[in-house]
Every structure is written in structure tokens, then in C-alpha cells.
Amino acid sequence: MSSFNYFSGDTIAALATPPGVSALAVIRVSGPEAIELVNSVFKGKNLTEQETHTLHFGKIVKGEDFIDEVLVSVFKAPKSFSGENLVEISCHGSNYIVATILKLLVSKGVRYANPGEFTRRAFLNGKFDLVQAEAIADLIHSDSEVSHHMAMNQMRGGFSNKISLLRERLVNFASLLELELDFSEEDVEFADRSHLKSLILEMQTEIEILTDSFSLGNVLKEGIPTVIAGKPNAGKSTLLNALLNEEKAMVSEIAGTTRDVIEDEITISGVKFRFIDTAGLRETEDTLEAMGIERTMKKLDEASLIIYLYDINSTSEEELNQVEADLKKRSTPYILVANKADKLPVLEPTTHNAQLTTIRISAAQKTNLEELKARLLTLINAEGFKSGNTVITNARHHENLLKVSGALKLTIDALERNLSNDFLALEIRQALYYLGELTGSITTEDLLGNIFSKFCIGK
Numbered sequence: 001m002s003s004f005n006y007f008s009g010d011t012i013a014a015l016a017t018p019p020g021v022s023a024l025a026v027i028r029v030s031g032p033e034a035i036e037l038v039n040s041v042f043k044g045k046n047l048t049e050q051e052t053h054t055l056h057f058g059k060i061v062k063g064e065d066f067i068d069e070v071l072v073s074v075f076k077a078p079k080s081f082s083g084e085n086l087v088e089i090s091c092h093g094s095n096y097i098v099a100t101i102l103k104l105l106v107s108k109g110v111r112y113a114n115p116g117e118f119t120r121r122a123f124l125n126g127k128f129d130l131v132q133a134e135a136i137a138d139l140i141h142s143d144s145e146v147s148h149h150m151a152m153n154q155m156r157g158g159f160s161n162k163i164s165l166l167r168e169r170l171v172n173f174a175s176l177l178e179l180e181l182d183f184s185e186e187d188v189e190f191a192d193r194s195h196l197k198s199l200i201l202e203m204q205t206e207i208e209i210l211t212d213s214f215s216l217g218n219v220l221k222e223g224i225p226t227v228i229a230g231k232p233n234a235g236k237s238t239l240l241n242a243l244l245n246e247e248k249a250m251v252s253e254i255a256g257t258t259r260d261v262i263e264d265e266i267t268i269s270g271v272k273f274r275f276i277d278t279a280g281l282r283e284t285e286d287t288l289e290a291m292g293i294e295r296t297m298k299k300l301d302e303a304s305l306i307i308y309l310y311d312i313n314s315t316s317e318e319e320l321n322q323v324e325a326d327l328k329k330r331s332t333p334y335i336l337v338a339n340k341a342d343k344l345p346v347l348e349p350t351t352h353n354a355q356l357t358t359i360r361i362s363a364a365q366k367t368n369l370e371e372l373k374a375r376l377l378t379l380i381n382a383e384g385f386k387s388g389n390t391v392i393t394n395a396r397h398h399e400n401l402l403k404v405s406g407a408l409k410l411t412i413d414a415l416e417r418n419l420s421n422d423f424l425a426l427e428i429r430q431a432l433y434y435l436g437e438l439t440g441s442i443t444t445e446d447l448l449g450n451i452f453s454k455f456c457i458g459k
């Protein structure tokens with residue numbers, strides 16, 4: 001992947017739709033010669049004479065051989081996704097047809113695209129910043145309302161705008177400081193130190209909100225790990241199956257049925273949850289069961305949400321208090337769920353129960369499960385994430401923000417210790433550098449290679 005050269009003016013092509021048999025497939029061609037090269041294998045109108053943003057029906061031909069009937073869309077630089085001349089060929093979705101058209105184009109001088117190369121070109125042509133380019137990858141992979149919403153927000157520039165505003169304010173100060181350095185003989189102060197300090201403290205707070213959002217952002221993207229724990233036979237596997245609406249885990253009246261961790265995802269009101277059924281917690285002599293219990297403990301440590309399930313018919317108040325005391329020691333939100341309420345004389349609806357963290361259900365009869373789901377959503381504050389809060393979901397962004405924050409902290413130190421302007425300017429420049437790296441106003445070949453190589457080919 002070392003031969004990237006964006007300014008050599010080569011024209012690239014790749015399949016933009018998934019490989020395999022389908023009704024249609026789209027081949028993307030981008031670069032200065034895109035229109036001429038496609039035209040050289042196209043029978044129909046002369047594509048080089050067409051307006052931008054137009055669609056043309058015709059045939060792809062290889063000499064005398066007719067390969068496929070296609071629709072070709074023509075976009076002229078700079079008004080295209082990549083910012084270059086760009087042609088999209090919609091052909092029939094056959095691996096053979098796609099491979100033949102691509103080979104034909106290559107024989108005319110097109111090069112196969114590298115992963116993410118179309119998006120990389122778009123970035124280099126100023127179509128969007130780095131954060132927005134990364135959001136395109138997230139958007140393609142989003143599979144729930146919340147992950148879609150987060151990716152869309154980033155693609156539209158929500159996060160980028162925040163970062164640019166922070167950067168701009170710091171740049172103003174940086175330039176005043178640099179000016180002071182120029183006049184260092186004369187002992188003047190253009191940049192008001194107390195203003196600078198309050199600005200940096202403000203920035204620190206904003207950055208902290210963003211970095212704090214990362215763990216939850218990531219969890220929302222991947223599915224909220226929700227562990228179902230409790231004693232053997234409480235009905236944990238029955239609950240998992242009921243939530244998933246499928247017989248995923250084995251259920252039996254034998255205590256200690258589940259030994260390994262079983263998990264699957266469902267989306268509740270647009271939020272993806274990953275439910276994790278675990279081995280029941282008890283003292284045991286059985287080696288395998290003990291291993292299962294160890295895994296349960298590990299899963300509990302990694303959980304973002306804990307459902308503690310117990311049999312309402314055989315659990316004492318005292319035992320429950322102990323469980324709750326233990327759960328409170330963790331910082332993870334939890335809900336105590338009383339199961340097998342169908343065995344009680346009357347199963348009261350719990351909708352009006354004032355306490356959010358206790359609920360009665362019957363996993364076997366699927367009673368009160370909707371209310372349980374509603375409470376899970378409340379416990380993780382799902383609404384907050386649908387309403388436009390900027391949430392960090394990308395490890396690179398998180399890491400960079402921590403670096404910015406580190407540099408800002410050193411700036412504050414320098415201010416408090418009355419260090420010389422040189423020091424102050426140095427730390428501020430460092431913070432600006434990291435902010436610039438975030439949105440891509442400062443880039444290195446390594447950084448770009450790292451980001452775009454993770455994209456798929458055709459993107």
C-alpha cells in the first residue's frame with residue numbers, strides 16, 4: 001500500500017456494491033480520465049460530450065463482444081463525491097460481468113482502487129474533513145437508529161464544528177502570544193492571561209464531556225452489554241430466550257444448566273442491546289460450573305447494565321438486600337428483576353411501581369417484558385443520545401482529545417507557575433496540533449494510510 005499517489009492523476013475503479021449475485025451492481029470510476037476511459041468501452045451517446053449529473057443508457061462492449069446493458073451516470077469535477085471526474089456504471093449484478101467490465105477498464109488504463117481511496121480523494125479535494133470521512137464508514141455500518149443518528153450527526157459536521165470552534169478560539173490567543181514573543185524586548189502583554197486561563201478551563205470542560213461520551217458512544221454503537229445474572233434456576237436463560245424471541249439458550253429445571261456465556265443482540269426502540277446469559281452464581285464443586293461462574297464474574301465487570309434475576313418464590317428479603325448492597329458497590333446501572341411471578345396468587349402490573357430498579361415478571365409467560373425493556377432504556381438514558389448530543393464513537397478521536405487535554409493541562413500549569421511565554425506558546429501550539437490532526441487540517445501520510453486502509457474497496 002506504499003504506492004499511493006494522488007497527484008499523479010491516475011484514474012481508479014472498483015465495485016461499490018457488495019460482490020455476489022444481485023439485481024444490480026455499481027462500478028465506480030474516478031479520476032481525470034474517468035469519462036474518456038468509460039466512453040472507450042461504452043456504446044451509446046458520446047459520454048465526453050454530456051453534461052455533468054446526467055444518466056445514459058447504453059452497452060459495455062469489448063471489441064465486438066457485447067458485455068452488458070448498463071446505465072452510466074456522469075459527474076464532472078469538482079461536482080462529484082470524490083471531487084474528480086466520476087462515472088458510475090450500473091450493470092447487472094453478476095460477478096462475471098463486474099469482473100469483465102473492471103478488467104476491460106484496466107486494459108484501457110484504469111487502476112484498481114485501494115481501500116477507501118474514493119473517500120480519501122474526496123477528503124484531499126476538500127469535500128469534507130477527516131472526522132466526516134470517518135463518519136461515512138460508521139454510517140455504512142450503522143444498524144440501529146442510535147448508531148445511524150450518531151454517524152449522521154458526525155457526517156453533517158456536528159463534531160467537526162465543535163472542534164473547529166475550539167481551535168479558532170485558541171488560535172486567536174496563540175497569535176497574540178506569538179506577537180508578544182516578537183516584541184519580547186519590550187515586555188508587552190497582548191494576550192490577557194486571565195482570559196486565556198478561563199478559555200482553557202472552558203475548553204477542558206467541553207473536551208471532558210466529549211471524552212466521557214466515548215465509552216457510552218462505543219457501547220451504543222456496538223450494542224449495550226447487558227448481563228443477566230442470578231442464582232441457578234432463576235430463569236436467566238428463559239428470560240434471554242423471551243427477549244430474543246428465539247430458543248437460543250437451553251432451559252431446564254436442573255440448577256447449573258448454563259455453563260458458558262451465551263449472547264445475542266436485539267434492538268429496543270432504536271437502541272442496540274447485547275444480552276448476555278451467564279452461569280448461575282453459587283458455590284460449586286463442579287470444575288466446569290466453577291469456570292462458568294468465573295466467566296460470569298468477568299462479564300459482570302464488563303457490563304454496561306446488569307439484570308439481576310431472582311425467583312420471587314424462594315428469595316428472602318435479606319438475601320435480596322445483600323445482593324443489592326453488592327450491586328451498589330459497582331458503578332454499573334442495574335435492575336432487580338423478580339421472576340416466576342406467575343406462581344404468585346396475583347401478578348400485579350408494575351407500571352406504576354415508583355421504584356425504577358425493581359420489577360416483577362414472568363419470563364416463562366412473557367409477562368411485563370415490555371415494561372422491563374422500557375426501564376432498560378430509561379436506565380441507560382437512551383433519549384439523551386437520540387436528541388443530538390455529540391457523542392464520540394471513534395477511538396482515534398478519543399485518543400486525540402486526550403492528547404489535546406494533556407497539552408491544555410500543561411498550558412494551565414505554565415500559566416499558574418508564571419513560566420515564560422516560550423513555554424506557554426509551545427504548549428498551545430501542541431494543543432492546536434492535536435486539534436488539527438483530529439479534523440485533518442494537519443495530516444501525515446501515516447495517519448491517512450491508517451484511517452483509509454480500514455475502509456473497504458469501492459468506498
Ligand SMILES: Nc1nc2c(ncn2[C@@H]2O[C@H](COP(=O)(O)OP(=O)(O)OP(=O)(O)O)[C@@H](O)[C@H]2O)c(=O)[nH]1
Nearest residue numbers: 232233234235236237238252256257258280363364
Ligand atoms: N413458573 C415459571 N417457571 C419459570 C419461569 N422462568 C423460568 N422458569 C423455569 O425455571 C427453570 C430454570 O430456568 P432456566 O431459564 O434454565 O434458569 P437459569 O437461571 O438459566 O438456570 P441456570 O442456567 O442453571 O443458571 C426451568 O424449568 C424454567 O422453565 C417463570 O417465569 N415462571
Ligand SMILES: [Mg+2]
Nearest residue numbers: 236237257258
Ligand atoms: Mg441458564
